[in-house]
Amino acid sequence: NAGVMQNPRHLVRRRGQEARLRCSPMKGHSHVYWYRQLPEEGLKFMVYLQKENIIDESGMPKERFSAEFPKEGPSILRIQQVVRGDSAAYFCASSPWDRSSYNSPLHFGNGTRLTVT
Amino acid sequence: AQSVTQLDSHVSVSEGTPVLLRCNYSSSYSPSLFWYVQHPNKGLQLLLKYTSAATLVKGINGFEAEFKKSETSFHLTKPSAHMSDAAEYFCVVSDRGATNKLIFGTGTLLAVQP
Numbered sequence: 001n002a003g004v005m006q007n008p009r010h011l012v013r014r015r016g017q018e019a020r021l022r023c024s025p026m027k028g029h030s031h032v033y034w035y036r037q038l039p040e041e042g043l044k045f046m047v048y049l050q051k052e053n054i055i056d057e058s059g060m061p062k063e064r065f066s067a068e069f070p071k072e073g074p075s076i077l078r079i080q081q082v083v084r085g086d087s088a089a090y091f092c093a094s095s096p097w098d099r100s101s102y103n104s105p106l107h108f109g110n111g112t113r114l115t116v117t
Numbered sequence: 118a119q120s121v122t123q124l125d126s127h128v129s130v131s132e133g134t135p136v137l138l139r140c141n142y143s144s145s146y147s148p149s150l151f152w153y154v155q156h157p158n159k160g161l162q163l164l165l166k167y168t169s170a171a172t173l174v175k176g177i178n179g180f181e182a183e184f185k186k187s188e189t190s191f192h193l194t195k196p197s198a199h200m201s202d203a204a205e206y207f208c209v210v211s212d213r214g215a216t217n218k219l220i221f222g223t224g225t226l227l228a229v230q231p
Contacts, residue, residue, distance in 0.1 A: 004160075033218060042207055042221035043161075056216040091160065095217065105151055106219055110160035 002027065004109035005074075006092050012115045013082045021077040021112045025094030032075040033106060034067060037089040049075060082116045089113050119144045119210045121191075123222035131230045136180075136195040138225045140208030143189065149211035150191045151219070152182055156204045164206075167191060178202070203229045 005024040013019050025032050030051055035043040036059075048056040049069040060067070064082075069075040079086055090113075093106035124139040142148055152164040165176025172184045182193045191208060208222040 031217075035221075042223045043219075045218045045220070048216045048218055056218065093219075105163045105166055106217075107163075108153075108161040113158075 004029075004092055004094050004107050006090075006109035006112050008112060009110065010113050010115070012117060014117055015083055016081050019079040019082050019086070019114055019116075021079075021090050021092075021114070022074045023077070023092030023094075023109060024074040025092075026107050029094035029096050029107070031095045032069050033093045033095075034075075034077050035091045035093065037091060037111070039088070043091060046077075079114075082114070084116050087114055087116045119148060119212055119220050121150075121208045121210050121220065121222040123208050123225050125225050126223065127226045127228070129228040129230060130198045132200055133197050136193070136198045136202065136227065138193040138206050138208075138227065140191045140193065140222060141189050142191055142208075142210050144210060150182075150184065151209040151211070152176065152180070152191075152193050153207045153209055153221075154204050155207065155224075161207070164193070198227075198229045200229050200231065203227055 004026055007022050032049045034046040036046055037043045045059040047060050047067045052071050064080045066078045089111045091108050091111045093108045095106050120143045122141045147169050150167040153161040154164050155161050164180050165174045167174045167184045175181045180195050182191055184191050205224045205226050207224050209219045212218045
């Protein structure tokens with residue numbers, strides 16, 4: 001059973017370009033979370049999605065960032081007009097729907113490391 | 118609101134000696150707590166979780182953690198460090214709201230000296 005798959009592993013963009021990060025959740029998981037890890041910091045929650053719905057985007061920057069999880073295909077985190085401060089590791093995690101879901105650990109991918117030059 | 122505080126940003130031990138990584142939590146109700154490990158340039162791996170069952174939780178690779186409500190602590194321990202334990206460790210609390218999002222501590226970088 002494949003784990004959470006993220007691609008690309010490394011992404012280099014120049015300032016002003018767009019970055020697209022992809023995440024395929026574990027089989028059977030319908031909930032996706034995106035986290036950002038800035039250098040020498042812990043992971044910060046960005047957004048929580050279910051299929052075709054954004055449930056909680058309280059951690060997303062107000063501008064330039066967007067996320068989607070379509071009915072078919074992977075979840076996409078999109079960053080428009082990237083700036084140097086966007087350089088970070090972006091992690092995707094998934095979980096199954098479960099009534100006691102607060103007990104369920106999240107399963108993380110290996111992350112996408114974005115470098116903005 | 119839930120939060121966790123990792124008391125040490127760096128810990129260095131010698132191979133074969135005990136490991137203690139400290140974590141205090143703040144929660145308005147009985148928390149769900151986790152420890153994750155991150156090896157360099159890798160994703161996060163779950164070490165163990167506490168979900169209001171036994172207060173002493175055993176995890177993978179010989180790690181364990183004890184939930185102490187009176188001290189609001191959830192320290193991670195291992196009797197004997199191995200070189201392969203060198204990594205960053207995150208103490209995490211779950212938001213028991215509708216989103217089940219995880220709230221991470223700032224991490225403790227464990228170095229293991231030969």
